[in-house]
Amino acid sequence: MRWGVVTFPGSNDDHDTQYVLEHVLGEDAVSLWHKDRDLQGVECVVLPGGFSYGDYLRCGAMARFSPIMESVIAFARAGGLVWGICNGFQVLCEAGLLPGALIRNRGLRFVCGQVHLRLETTDTPFTGRCARGEVLTLPIKHGEGCYVADPVTLERLEENRQVVLRYVDASGRATAGANPNGSLNNIAGVVNEQRNVFGLMPHPEHASEKVLGGEDGLKLFRSVIAAHREGGDRRTAAVAPGH
């Protein structure tokens, strides 16, 4: 399938993501420049990690208004697959494509390391090849990863099973000690109601080769490829530029 990875000024995991897609998974992956509006017919857009626009004002606040995002928002609203990793997750929240927001880590420190994550739902195109309750190990690296939402939104997220990943300990329990940033309900990743937009703070693209310490990230990428192959999500980015 055809993937597009967006590069904003300050993105720094764009090449890593494209590398995994092309060289580890053998997929067709194109780079999408923030100033362009053409999504080049991709079938899944990835907003990568990094520090878009220097994280000025709020993380993701400026990137959300870049020209490419107009097309990404239209693509998402038409049902296209959009996946935000770390800074990409922040951009999706700022753009209103995902509920809630990501604020400064409760401990005020930048956190960097491996975390355990419990997979809460396989009913998304991003997790169909995983097992519910499965514990994945992925790296995190962020200063603003504390997921917050108002109580009503939070309740709706839980009811609709929109929480995709939760920070847990090695045995799969969502304890306070396993929560690296203070996220409400230990939330590490969510999907929108339509389940075509996914955001998470951990980095699957940095856990996609054994030599880098693990391959759990591939399960998410392979889920998308499988969902696409099975025909569940055949929408391509045919959204006219600028709409």
Add this chain to the structure above:
Amino acid sequence: MRARVYITPKKGVLDPQGKAVEHSLHALGFPEAHDVHLGKYVELSLEGLDVSRARERTDAMCRQLLVNGVIEDYRFEIDE
């Protein structure tokens, strides 16, 4: 025309920076300091607008970009 925008964390939203500063104030001998919140202050000049239009435009800027309504509150003043 000058606009001064004050952005603060919404009530009920975790404010770890405010908490940390409050702890430091207590440690420094200011036990009377409470409800410390850290926000942002934005100043900007507006040209060719009367006061009511300047209010309207500043409010629109806040809602569209300067403030994230999910986590922040804001207020502003306009000086001629």
